[in-house]
Amino acid sequence: xxxxxxxxxxxxxxxxxxxxxxxxxxxxxxxxxxxxxxxxxxxxxxxxxxxxxxxxxxxxxxxxxxxxxxxxxxxxxxxxxxxxxxxxxxxxxxxxxxxxxxxxxxxxxxxxxxxxxxxxxxxxxxxxxxxxxxxxxxxxxxxxxxxxxxxxxxxxxxxxxxxxxxxxxxxxxxxxxxxxxxxxxxxxxxxxxxxxxxxxxxxxxxxxxxxxxxxxxxxxxxxxxxxxxxxxxxxxxxxxxxxxxxxxxxxxxxxxxxxxxxxxxxxxxxxxxxxxxxxxxxxxxxxxxxxxxxxxxxxxxxxxxxxxxxxxxxxxxxxxxxxxxxxxxxxxxxxxxxxxxxxxxxxxxxxxxxxxxxxxxxxxxxxxxxxxxxxxxxxxxxxxxxxxxxxxxxxxxxxxxxxxxxxxxxxxxxx
Amino acid sequence: xxxxxxxxxxxxxxxxxxxxxxxxxxxxxxxxxxxxxxxxxxxxxxxxxxxxxxxxxxxxxxxxxxxxxxxxxxxxxxxxxxxxxxxxxxxxxxxxxxxxxxxxxxxxxxxxxxxxxxxxxxxxxxxxxxxxxxxxxxxxxxxxxxxxxxxxxxxxxxxxxxxxxxxxxxxxxxxxxxxxxxxxxxxxxxxxxxxxxxxxxxxxxxxxxxxxxxxxxxxxxxxxxxxxxxxxxxxxxxxxxxxxxxxxxxxxxxxxxxxxxxxxxxxxxxxxxxxxxxxxxxxxxxxxxxxxxxxxxxxxxxxxxxxxxxxxxxxxxxxxxxxxxxxxxxxxxxxxxxxxxxxxxxxxxxxxxxxxxxxxxxxxxxxxxxxxxxxxxxxxxxxxxxxxxxxxxxxxxxxxxxxxxxxxxxxxxxxxxxxxxxxxxxxxxxxxxxxxxxxxxxxxxx
Numbered sequence: 001x002x003x004x005x006x007x008x009x010x011x012x013x014x015x016x017x018x019x020x021x022x023x024x025x026x027x028x029x030x031x032x033x034x035x036x037x038x039x040x041x042x043x044x045x046x047x048x049x050x051x052x053x054x055x056x057x058x059x060x061x062x063x064x065x066x067x068x069x070x071x072x073x074x075x076x077x078x079x080x081x082x083x084x085x086x087x088x089x090x091x092x093x094x095x096x097x098x099x100x101x102x103x104x105x106x107x108x109x110x111x112x113x114x115x116x117x118x119x120x121x122x123x124x125x126x127x128x129x130x131x132x133x134x135x136x137x138x139x140x141x142x143x144x145x146x147x148x149x150x151x152x153x154x155x156x157x158x159x160x161x162x163x164x165x166x167x168x169x170x171x172x173x174x175x176x177x178x179x180x181x182x183x184x185x186x187x188x189x190x191x192x193x194x195x196x197x198x199x200x201x202x203x204x205x206x207x208x209x210x211x212x213x214x215x216x217x218x219x220x221x222x223x224x225x226x227x228x229x230x231x232x233x234x235x236x237x238x239x240x241x242x243x244x245x246x247x248x249x250x251x252x253x254x255x256x257x258x259x260x261x262x263x264x265x266x267x268x269x270x271x272x273x274x275x276x277x278x279x280x281x282x283x284x285x286x287x288x289x290x291x292x293x294x295x296x297x298x299x300x301x302x303x304x305x306x307x308x309x310x311x312x313x314x315x316x317x318x319x320x321x322x323x324x325x326x327x328x329x330x331x332x333x334x335x336x337x338x339x340x341x342x343x344x345x346x347x348x349x350x351x352x353x354x355x356x357x358x359x360x361x362x363x364x365x366x367x368x369x370x371x372x373x374x375x376x377x378x379x380x381x382x383x384x385x386x387x388x389x390x391x392x393x394x395x396x397x398x399x400x401x402x403x404x405x406x407x408x409x410x411x412x413x414x415x
Numbered sequence: 416x417x418x419x420x421x422x423x424x425x426x427x428x429x430x431x432x433x434x435x436x437x438x439x440x441x442x443x444x445x446x447x448x449x450x451x452x453x454x455x456x457x458x459x460x461x462x463x464x465x466x467x468x469x470x471x472x473x474x475x476x477x478x479x480x481x482x483x484x485x486x487x488x489x490x491x492x493x494x495x496x497x498x499x500x501x502x503x504x505x506x507x508x509x510x511x512x513x514x515x516x517x518x519x520x521x522x523x524x525x526x527x528x529x530x531x532x533x534x535x536x537x538x539x540x541x542x543x544x545x546x547x548x549x550x551x552x553x554x555x556x557x558x559x560x561x562x563x564x565x566x567x568x569x570x571x572x573x574x575x576x577x578x579x580x581x582x583x584x585x586x587x588x589x590x591x592x593x594x595x596x597x598x599x600x601x602x603x604x605x606x607x608x609x610x611x612x613x614x615x616x617x618x619x620x621x622x623x624x625x626x627x628x629x630x631x632x633x634x635x636x637x638x639x640x641x642x643x644x645x646x647x648x649x650x651x652x653x654x655x656x657x658x659x660x661x662x663x664x665x666x667x668x669x670x671x672x673x674x675x676x677x678x679x680x681x682x683x684x685x686x687x688x689x690x691x692x693x694x695x696x697x698x699x700x701x702x703x704x705x706x707x708x709x710x711x712x713x714x715x716x717x718x719x720x721x722x723x724x725x726x727x728x729x730x731x732x733x734x735x736x737x738x739x740x741x742x743x744x745x746x747x748x749x750x751x752x753x754x755x756x757x758x759x760x761x762x763x764x765x766x767x768x769x770x771x772x773x774x775x776x777x778x779x780x781x782x783x784x785x786x787x788x789x790x791x792x793x794x795x796x797x798x799x800x801x802x803x804x805x806x807x808x809x810x811x812x813x814x815x816x817x818x819x820x821x822x823x824x825x826x827x828x829x830x831x832x833x834x835x836x837x838x839x840x841x842x843x844x845x846x847x848x849x850x851x852x853x854x855x856x857x858x859x860x861x
Contacts, residue, residue, distance in 0.1 A: 210800025
């Protein structure tokens with residue numbers, strides 16, 4: 001494997017693995033930082049009250065909820081009101097280390113119940129879906145980033161086969177996904193590169209970068225023996241990734257390894273599905289519990305993989321909407337509104353739950369069924385983008401999240 | 416100009432307007448453009464096999480809901496045909512047809528129009544996506560755009576996918592009783608994507624008015640031999656009253672209101688521009704001269720949306736043959752032409768998974784806007800590298816009788832560039848040569 005690494009590195013040129021490499025220098029009161037932002041999108045609608053139950057709310061017991069959340073050791077206490085699902089121990093440790101900030105009763109402006117419309121608003125950052133020509137807000141962030149000197153235009157990274165909506169737009173974005181087929185051998189790569197260089201420079205560039213992305217992963221994975229050489233039929237990796245849990249951790253680990261590189265991307269997005277828990281959700285033991293466990297492992301992989309740059313990193317965990325406060329007839333929850341958002345990383349002023357708590361009594365719920373959203377997710381992200389990436393306020397309220405001039409961004413999230 | 420000689424025309428005929436050569440079909444010696452043009456207006460074949468109609472798809476959906484309900488009561492595991500199973504069969508059937516068809520332009524058009532009227536797989540829509548293509552798209556590809564538009568708009572696939580089946584007029588009988596409301600999805604996409612285009616001059620109020628006109632188009636129950644559920648119109652969910660769209664008044668008229676609206680939308684000049692612009696973007700790409708789309712829009716307008724005339728105008732326009740191959744082909748086309756050139760794809764790697772890792776999971780476009788159409792949308796580093804990884808794995812599964820040089824000769828003849836020819840000759844193994852052929856610029860761009 002070591003030999004092939006060298007050749008891959010040689011193929012990719014002068015030791016620079018990332019053609020999009022650039023480094024925005026963010027000047028702030030805290031001095032100059034090389035900031036990184038990873039957005040983790042949880043698709044399907046995360047049950048924020050199962051992850052961070054408001055056990056101190058007087059209506060908590062009657063309001064719902066999964067009764068098992070009341071059992072001994074089901075949760076880890078955070079403060080007087082909130083506790084954390086016990087299947088999230090890494091998050092608890094980050095919270096104690098003041099590296100995790102939980103924002104509760106959060107929502108996008110979306111108030112209906114369609115996943116893909118809700119994800120549309122979450123990812124475009126638009127106030128409504130009526131706006132045409134859709135691009136993702138994280139791509140618009142890339143375009144707005146302050147540039148470092150003598151560096152090419154900023155680019156982002158998506159851990160997926162194609163670019164998800166949140167990163168779609170004019171700014172260049174790389175994609176990478178876990179290997180499914182056995183990687184092409186270097187000899188074939190270099191022959192095809194020769195052919196492309198003669199006939200099709202754009203494909204040559206794409207192939208060179210694609211191969212160097214794999215090479216970068218080899219470099220990191222050389223230390224991790226679990227990825228052996230796949231058998232000749234090339235399908236073993238595909239079969240192995242069928243479990244959602246393993247996918248979360250490996251997707252997170254990959255993003256972390258890319259972002260931790262000195263020339264790695266500064267902005268990236270990863271998404272994890274499986275949160276649409278309509279039936280038998282099992283918040284403490286069961287399906288949702290296993291989702292939390294997998295997410296927790298992914299968070300651990302992020303913290304480990306990003307260690308060299310953790311101090312300058314924010315990981316934002318967001319979801320398109322929350323779920324109903326009460327369990328439905330099938331011991332699951334249906335699409336709701338208010339939920340949580342998480343800000344993690346060494347750059348975060350953590351160890352806190354931020355919430356303008358709306359209460360869980362029926363008359364306090366949104367339409368009598370959902371956690372009432374009191375914080376706009378865009379205000380949270382604006383806070384991160386202003387303080388962490390140094391974006392200017394005017395741009396935040398027009399280009400990044402249009403029509404939000406009236407929205408007061410959250411302050412004091414970073415530092 | 417030299418590049419537009421017969422060799423280039425043949426390559427464009429195969430790849431811009433077709434699915435690549437099939438060595439088993441004798442290459443035509445005539446002007447390649449004539450062969451493409453001759454396909455226009457011919458009867459359009461349907462994918463083979465026993466595939467569910469829209470109505471049967473509704474039956475499968477109803478059966479699924481019942482099975483889940485009953486299993487929940489009995490605390491057993493529900494047995495039903497899943498949307499993915501249907502979608503898998505649709506995929507295999509269309510790959511079969513693509514491999515053997517003598518009218519590959521038809522398959523390309525079917526892919527294009529299915530993307531114009533994208534069904535993305537959410538909300539159980541995979542039960543009916545193939546049915547919509549077979550019932551509303553293929554029969555109208557050389558007919559009226561208005562017929563295709565109507566067929567797709569009220570097909571269960573669209574009503575499920577964009578949630579119109581649960582869009583209820585607030586003042587309708589059911590709306591007043593249950594306090595439920597409007598879902599604007601289909602109204603918006605009908606204007607933005609299917610007809611006028613985003614710059615088509617409509618307002619948010621128009622979107623809402625269209626959504627109100629669309630209320631009531633959902634599942635209905637009827638049938639003489641016991642109740643059958645199918646897509647149709649329910650007056651008790653329809654928002655009563657006259658509506659105003661793009662300044663024109665549509666009097667109250669139940670189901671007729673939508674008919675009148677679609678009739679006008681299908682003939683609107685903005686629709687002519689938007690629909691033909693998408694067609695040109697799909698087949699020719701970003702380098703197409705603007706006159707090409709403008710000319711097609713005029714044909715569309717003059718013929719009241721005769722898609723046979725529009726398609727004929729596209730493939731007979733010299734401009735469509737003067738832009739060099741510049742679009743990277745989407746994964747589904749790549750796999751279809753690999754199937755054609757090799758007389759079938761190996762069973763492994765599995766088709767569905769291959770499309771997934773190449774970024775084009777079958778029937779699961781990322782949004783109602785469909786798959787991206789920019790020339791280089793599919794040329795991301797990850798995607799190109801994955802294609803190469805796939806090509807090597809697939810080539811390793813083909814039996815040793817496939818000789819890349821012979822296939823290339825038969826398929827491209829003199830159209831193969833000297834560089835590609837040399838790369839094939841010098842390949843270290845038959846497998847590597849096959850992979851290089853699949854990855855050659857000739858095979859990747861059109």
